[in-house]
Amino acid sequence: MMMQKLRRSGELIRFGCKSLFTSRPNKNLVSRSVSGFVNHYKSKGKLFELSDGNYNTELHHPCISRNLGMLLQQYKCFGSSAASKIQRNPLFSSLDSRDVSYFKEILGEKNVIEDKERLETANTDWMHKYKGSSKLMLLPKNTQEVSQILQYCDSRRLAVVPQGGNTGLVGGSVPVFDEVIINVGLMNKVLAFDEVSGVLVCEAGCILENLATFLDTKGFIMPLDLGAKGSCHIGGNVSTNAGGLRLIRYGSLHGTVLGLEAVTANGNVLDMLGTLRKDNTGYDLKHLFIGSEGSLGIVTKVSILTQPKLSSVNLAFIACKDYLSCQKLLVEAKRNLGEILSAFEFLDNNSMDLVLNHLDGVRNPVSCSENFYILIETTGSDETNDREKLEAFLLKSLEKGLVSDGVIAQDINQASSFWRIREGITEALQKAGAVYKYDLSLPVEEIYNIVNDLRGKLGDLANVMGYGHLGDGNLHLNISAAEYNDKLLGLIEPYVYEWTSKHRGSISAEHGLGVMKANEIFYSKSPETVALMASIKKLLDPKGILNPYKVLPHSLFSH
Ligand code: FAD
Ligand code: MLT
Ligand code: ZN
Numbered sequence: 367m368m369m370q371k372l373r374r375s376g377e378l379i380r381f382g383c384k385s386l387f388t389s390r391p392n393k394n395l396v397s398r399s400v401s402g403f404v405n406h407y408k409s410k411g412k413l414f415e416l417s418d419g420n421y422n423t424e425l426h427h428p429c430i431s432r433n434l435g436m437l438l439q440q441y442k443c444f445g446s447s448a449a450s451k452i453q454r455n456p457l458f459s460s461l462d463s464r465d466v467s468y469f470k471e472i473l474g475e476k477n478v479i480e481d482k483e484r485l486e487t488a489n490t491d492w493m494h495k496y497k498g499s500s501k502l503m504l505l506p507k508n509t510q511e512v513s514q515i516l517q518y519c520d521s522r523r524l525a526v527v528p529q530g531g532n533t534g535l536v537g538g539s540v541p542v543f544d545e546v547i548i549n550v551g552l553m554n555k556v557l558a559f560d561e562v563s564g565v566l567v568c569e570a571g572c573i574l575e576n577l578a579t580f581l582d583t584k585g586f587i588m589p590l591d592l593g594a595k596g597s598c599h600i601g602g603n604v605s606t607n608a609g610g611l612r613l614i615r616y617g618s619l620h621g622t623v624l625g626l627e628a629v630t631a632n633g634n635v636l637d638m639l640g641t642l643r644k645d646n647t648g649y650d651l652k653h654l655f656i657g658s659e660g661s662l663g664i665v666t667k668v669s670i671l672t673q674p675k676l677s678s679v680n681l682a683f684i685a686c687k688d689y690l691s692c693q694k695l696l697v698e699a700k701r702n703l704g705e706i707l708s709a710f711e712f713l714d715n716n717s718m719d720l721v722l723n724h725l726d727g728v729r730n731p732v733s734c735s736e737n738f739y740i741l742i743e744t745t746g747s748d749e750t751n752d753r754e755k756l757e758a759f760l761l762k763s764l765e766k767g768l769v770s771d772g773v774i775a776q777d778i779n780q781a782s783s784f785w786r787i788r789e790g791i792t793e794a795l796q797k798a799g800a801v802y803k804y805d806l807s808l809p810v811e812e813i814y815n816i817v818n819d820l821r822g823k824l825g826d827l828a829n830v831m832g833y834g835h836l837g838d839g840n841l842h843l844n845i846s847a848a849e850y851n852d853k854l855l856g857l858i859e860p861y862v863y864e865w866t867s868k869h870r871g872s873i874s875a876e877h878g879l880g881v882m883k884a885n886e887i888f889y890s891k892s893p894e895t896v897a898l899m900a901s902i903k904k905l906l907d908p909k910g911i912l913n914p915y916k917v918l919p920h921s922l923f924s925h
Contacts, residue, residue: 452881452920454543455910458525461501461544465522469504472514477552479503488547491540492533492594493796493803496881498541500527507552509627509635509666515548516664516911517633525911528660530602531573533594535792535803536880538659539602542915548664550601556580557667564672565624565641570601570665586672589616593789601665607657609876611789614837615708615745616673619656627667628655631907641669654902659878660913662906678749679708680756681781684763684772685736689814691768692738696810696836698768699742702759706752709743710837714817717791717833720846724794731784732771740836741788791833791842798829800850802858804843805834806866807875813841816865820845823861827854840875863889879917887919 469478479485480502489498506512519526525545532539541547553569556577560566564586568577574595578588590603592610602608604626607619616622625640638652655665686692692712699707713721715737721728732739746752756774763769775781795801808816817832820843824830827847834842843862847854866873867889874883874890887896900918903910910922 452542452915455525455914457523457909458545458911458914459523461524461546465518465524466502468518469502469515473504473506473511477505477507479505485547488529488532488549489540491535491537493535493801496537496540496542498527499544500541500547501544503529503547503549505549505552509553509629512548512550512553512629512664512666513633513635515633516629516631519546519911520632520909523909523911525914527913528601528605528664530571530599530605531594531597533598534602534606534880535805535877536874536882538606538878538880538913538916542881545914550664550666551599553601553666559584559586560641561586563641563643564674565669566672567625567639567641567667567669568600569667570599570604572600574598574600574603581672582675585675587675589622589671589673590619593792600668600670604656604665604668605658605660606878607876609835609838609840611709611711611743611835613835613876614710619670620653622671623652623656623668624671625669626652626655626665628663628665630663631909631912635666636663639667639669643671654906657878659880659917661903661917662912664912676745676747678744678746678752679781680744680753681775681784682740682742682756682760682772683731683775683784683787684740684742684760685732685734685770686738686740686768687736687770689738692740692814692836693810694766695740695763695768698763698766699759699837702762703742703744703755706744706746706755707742707837708745709741711741711788711834712836713739713788713791713833714814714831715739716829716831717844718787720798720829720831721787721790721794724797725786725790728783728787728790731773731780731787734771736770739787741784788833791831791844795844795846798846800847802828802845802847802855803877804841804845804862804873805875805877806841806843806862807839807872808841808866808869809871810836810839812869812871813839816841816862816869817843819865820858820862823857824854827857835876838875860886860889866890881916884915884917885919885921887917 466478466480485500485503488503489500504515506515516526527539527541527545527547529539529547529549550571553571554573556566556568556572558567561584566577566581574588577600578595581587589612590608590610591612592598592608604619604623609618624642625638627639628636630636654662686695696710699710715735718730718739722730744752744756760769760772775784806816813836814832817830821830824845829846831844831846832841834840845858863873863886872890873886879887896918900922903918
């Protein structure tokens with residue numbers, strides 16, 4: 367019996383007062399072992415047309431056609447098929463020396479980056495799958511500079527890519543062609559913190575982990591936490607509407623972001639930096655910028671509701687024999703741990719094996735190898751009660767046969783080692799070779815069916831694994847192979863998107879669409895909705911300079 371075993375071995379011990387959140391290992395975010403570039407666009411002939419004057423119409427202007435032969439460039443990446451190419455929008459200007467001089471004038475020499483090595487890094491995404499060829503990265507120090515940059519780029523029709531920590535997983539943070547990279551990493555000041563309301567106001571370039579460290583000294587925590595926290599920026603988090611490990615408890619950024627400041631394509635500064643929980647004065651436009659992946663403006667400041675740091679945090683690592691048991695465990699956890707439940711994460715056996723094989727110093731905390739593993743974290747204010755509650759819950763689950771083995775971390779180090787397994791999967795996948803990544807929202811009862819179906823379809827061709835934020839209905843479906851190849855890709859797509867759409871899921875739960883899924887938006891959004899999105903894009907960015915080829919279908923921007 368699990369609980370008897372735990373009691374005997376003395377493992378059933380609470381952690382004490384120190385928050386686990388600060389103790390998780392800093393992820394090795396520079397680990398980029400996969401070489402080569404891949405891009406998997408599928409041309410489905412779903413050309414999207416707007417009924418009124420649109421970006422495409424402008425492409426047919428005679429002056430443009432004259433230059434077309436010269437300007438037509440295709441986004442060609444290793445591993446992509448002939449159908450998977452995007453063309454550079456010939457309406458965009460190309461950078462020249464006068465542009466660079468202007469930027470040096472407003473930003474100073476050292477914040478205008480032309481250095482090859484730094485550009486190589488900034489042009490390449492975290493997974494080494496997407497690579498642009500930008501010749502310039504700009505590092506503004508304040509909102510005014512962002513505004514000046516955008517005003518200039520808009521007048522010159524120079525395309526730009528807003529970049530934060532460059533940890534995005536859909537190719538949204540790097541240029542497709544020669545777009546100017548605007549990285550707000552120097553805008554990294556905490557501007558205000560209200561210890562009564564818990565509202566934090568900061569610049570967009572603050573690294574998530576630094577904000578967490580700052581808040582720790584005040585007795586507060588950030589309402590979001592993710593494996594990339596050592597590198598990602600709060601501005602990037604807001605722009606992707608990042609989910610992560612605590613969403614089950616604190617909700618999405620659409621709820622916790624109280625205000626923001628953003629600069630639109632023409633340099634207009636939109637001050638929506640409210641700090642109020644309630645404000646019903648008409649349209650709440652900040653929501654347009656949460657999750658718009660830099661396509662509508664550059665987020666420069668954020669106001670966010672943080673949470674008091676509670677004294678008792680417990681973490682259990684549990685083995686389950688089948689997916690049905692995982693589902694039932696979730697239902698029971700919500701019912702029995704309700705107010706203290708702060709994470710409910712899962713991984714399958716393939717994910718566990720991958721981590722054990724590719725990450726140093728990791729071991730399976732439970733004695734037996736099972737088909738599924740669950741991490742349940744509780745956060746509360748009553749140390750004795752919270753611990754007893756979790757123990758009683760696990761005992762009951764064991765008696766019901768939902769759980770086959772498990773341990774509760776006895777100290778912060780052990781808790782860190784449990785989290786390392788779940789948070790290390792992304793890094794282990796990188797080390798294993800090529801990875802096709804899908805981030806799906808599905809009804810919880812359907813989540814593992816797609817993993818099984820895809821396994822059946824791919825057979826020995828690849829290793830299919832499932833993990834993710836089970837408590838939020840978010841599956842990370844990953845297909846790991848020795849190398850990228852079009853045959854494999856052809857079996858995965860559009861199958862995964864069609865499956866998801868058929869089950870009324872979303873093809874992006876938390877990573878966004880980026881360049882990877884811009885063309886696939888119709889699997890999750892109706893044509894009318896996409897048309898309205900395109901109109902909003904056109905209103906805020908009439909020349910389409912902000913993060914082109916991302917989020918909305920490429921056909922809007924090219925032939
Ligand atoms: P970037 O990657 O630089 O940019 C992401 C997008 O936002 C791009 O489209 C970019 O143009 C835009 N952008 C960035 N900054 C701004 C700005 N200031 N204004 C306007 N647009 C901007 N994501 C999750 O949701 N949950 C997870 O649990 C999670 N875990 C991860 C674990 C690992 C190991 C890694 C590598 C990634 C993980 N991610 C996760 C994905 C990624 O970390 C998030 O999407 C994160 O929010 C991106 O932040 P960033 O600062 O790195 O943004
Ligand atoms: C996670 O939850 O681990 C992240 O979203 C990253 C990933 O999907 O690999
Ligand atoms: Zn995730």
